[in-house]
Amino acid sequence: MLSKSQIKHVSSLKVKKYRELHGEFIAEGSKLVLELLVSKFSSIALYALKEWLNENKLPTGTKCDVFEVTESEMSRITSLSTPSPCLLTLRTRNVPFDTKIAAKELVLMLDSIKDPGNLGTIIRTADWFGFKNIVCSPDTVDLYNPKTIQSTMGSIAHVQVSYQSLDVLLDKLDKNISVYGSLLEGENILNKKLSSNGIIIIGNESKGISEKIRSYITEKIFIPGYQTDTALDKPESLNASIASAIICYEFRRSSIK
Amino acid sequence: MLSKSQIKHVSSLKVKKYRELHGEFIAEGSKLVLELLVSKFSSIALYALKEWLNENKLPTGTKCDVFEVTESEMSRITSLSTPSPCLLTLRTRNVPFDTKIAAKELVLMLDSIKDPGNLGTIIRTADWFGFKNIVCSPDTVDLYNPKTIQSTMGSIAHVQVSYQSLDVLLDKLDKNISVYGSLLEGENILNKKLSSNGIIIIGNESKGISEKIRSYITEKIFIPGYQTDTALDKPESLNASIASAIICYEFRRSSIK
Numbered sequence: 001m002l003s004k005s006q007i008k009h010v011s012s013l014k015v016k017k018y019r020e021l022h023g024e025f026i027a028e029g030s031k032l033v034l035e036l037l038v039s040k041f042s043s044i045a046l047y048a049l050k051e052w053l054n055e056n057k058l059p060t061g062t063k064c065d066v067f068e069v070t071e072s073e074m075s076r077i078t079s080l081s082t083p084s085p086c087l088l089t090l091r092t093r094n095v096p097f098d099t100k101i102a103a104k105e106l107v108l109m110l111d112s113i114k115d116p117g118n119l120g121t122i123i124r125t126a127d128w129f130g131f132k133n134i135v136c137s138p139d140t141v142d143l144y145n146p147k148t149i150q151s152t153m154g155s156i157a158h159v160q161v162s163y164q165s166l167d168v169l170l171d172k173l174d175k176n177i178s179v180y181g182s183l184l185e186g187e188n189i190l191n192k193k194l195s196s197n198g199i200i201i202i203g204n205e206s207k208g209i210s211e212k213i214r215s216y217i218t219e220k221i222f223i224p225g226y227q228t229d230t231a232l233d234k235p236e237s238l239n240a241s242i243a244s245a246i247i248c249y250e251f252r253r254s255s256i257k
Numbered sequence: 258m259l260s261k262s263q264i265k266h267v268s269s270l271k272v273k274k275y276r277e278l279h280g281e282f283i284a285e286g287s288k289l290v291l292e293l294l295v296s297k298f299s300s301i302a303l304y305a306l307k308e309w310l311n312e313n314k315l316p317t318g319t320k321c322d323v324f325e326v327t328e329s330e331m332s333r334i335t336s337l338s339t340p341s342p343c344l345l346t347l348r349t350r351n352v353p354f355d356t357k358i359a360a361k362e363l364v365l366m367l368d369s370i371k372d373p374g375n376l377g378t379i380i381r382t383a384d385w386f387g388f389k390n391i392v393c394s395p396d397t398v399d400l401y402n403p404k405t406i407q408s409t410m411g412s413i414a415h416v417q418v419s420y421q422s423l424d425v426l427l428d429k430l431d432k433n434i435s436v437y438g439s440l441l442e443g444e445n446i447l448n449k450k451l452s453s454n455g456i457i458i459i460g461n462e463s464k465g466i467s468e469k470i471r472s473y474i475t476e477k478i479f480i481p482g483y484q485t486d487t488a489l490d491k492p493e494s495l496n497a498s499i500a501s502a503i504i505c506y507e508f509r510r511s512s513i514k
Contacts, residue, residue, distance in 0.1 A: 117374065121496050128495055130483035153494070190510060226387035226509045237410070238385055238502075239378050245499045246506050252483045253447065 120151025186222035377408025443479035
């Protein structure tokens with residue numbers, strides 16, 4: 001049985017302030033938990049229903065405490081509307097990004113992404129397209145928000161996500177490294193030669209890339225639509241996670257000879 | 258001042274049962290409301306703050322009732338956590354899909370998409386890439402869910418969305434029309450000749466395309482990843498709205514000569 005203070009501690013991790021205070025976050029769902037148990041993140045404690053513990057073999061090397069919980073206890077610590085049979089607490093980490101990486105591979109920089117689902121989806125998609133590093137501006141939504149973690153679908157274990165001032169990093173960047181940014185006045189991405197290394201900046205959901213960061217862009221790109229351009233029929237734009245997915249796809253596609 | 262029954266009526270439209278009962282739905286946010294006032298949807302009533310009504314000229318042709326409301330009244334009818342200054346109720350519509358359209362243009366079919374944000378994003382992206390018709394299986398999440406409406410960002414006004422049994426429609430389809438579906442065992446989309454008409458099926462978020470519908474697919478496609486394929490480092494998959502965006506993009510891109 002869980003103590004009151006255990007329940008209070010785990011459920012406090014739904015809130016950013018307490019995640020930062022304790023340096024811990026939660027992950028839920030069988031697949032995600034099993035994957036994170038053997039990832040670069042240190043596991044702290046696993047809370048699971050008896051049936052789940054019977055049915056699932058914990059990966060070799062699992063080092064955390066394991067607590068069998070009842071459904072009623074799980075419902076008090078979960079962050080999901082439909083609780084999963086297992087919940088893992090882990091230690092947060094923030095590895096500083098080394099700008100030298102951008103000389104060798106493509107790196108995503110997120111300038112103030114606000115929706116946790118978008119952030120999680122961008123990480124998941126980046127993983128699919130083999131991007132190993134993402135840098136978030138300090139005002140990007142928290143990586144350890146339970147909704148972000150869920151929507152990465154495990155890709156948080158594969159992609160290195162750092163939080164740092166983008167302008168400070170971009171100032172340090174070698175001048176010969178391309179900085180791509182998606183802008184309305186950009187050039188059709190299909191007409192651009194896309195590099196296999198460098199920085200790709202993705203802007204905020206409603207405001208796009210901030211003015212300060214915009215000045216670092218060396219290659220302005222634009223995803224072509226396919227609509228008749230009458231005033232009333234003009235679509236708004238693309239969602240931030242969709243735009244970043246198409247950009248990641250196009251960089252990879254165009255590199256295949 | 259709004260009557261109690263007006264407040265009750267509008268706020269009941271957050272629930273699918275009442276949307277179906279009354280044949281009405283709500284849209285919120287200045288841009289969306291102004292766009293929907295002159296769309297193919299019939300507006301019923303506009304509820305707006307005094308300042309909003311002063312600052313915004315209603316489009317010519319606006320026919321609905323207009324009610325000035327206080328912030329407190331708005332907070333009781335809104336479906337948003339941060340209320341917008343205006344809320345519009347509109348008549349729902351379901352126009353049956355004519356399979357002949359697939360002989361002339363590309364049509365998306367959604368097989369049991371469950372997340373309202375995904376559905377809205379798919380509609381928004383389809384609009385960007387010039388898809389004019391989407392058919393949803395009857396068990397796809399409700400188009401008129403406020404979260405779907407919000408995430409279409411106005412594209413609900415441009416794209417025709419129908420709800421019908423996909424198998425019934427696919428049975429009626431001319432045999433020479435291609436039916437594309439994204440499957441794990443599909444062929445790399447980059448190696449396929451993609452048509453400028455036909456059907457593209459997008460499957461459920463966790464289960465993919467259902468077995469019944471899968472049997473109609475004539476062209477199995479697959480979005481190539483770019484990862485090192487070690488067991489631990491393998492990403493899950495792509496989110497349904499991301500996969501459909503990349504497919505829409507690739508159909509349009511590859512058609513450009």
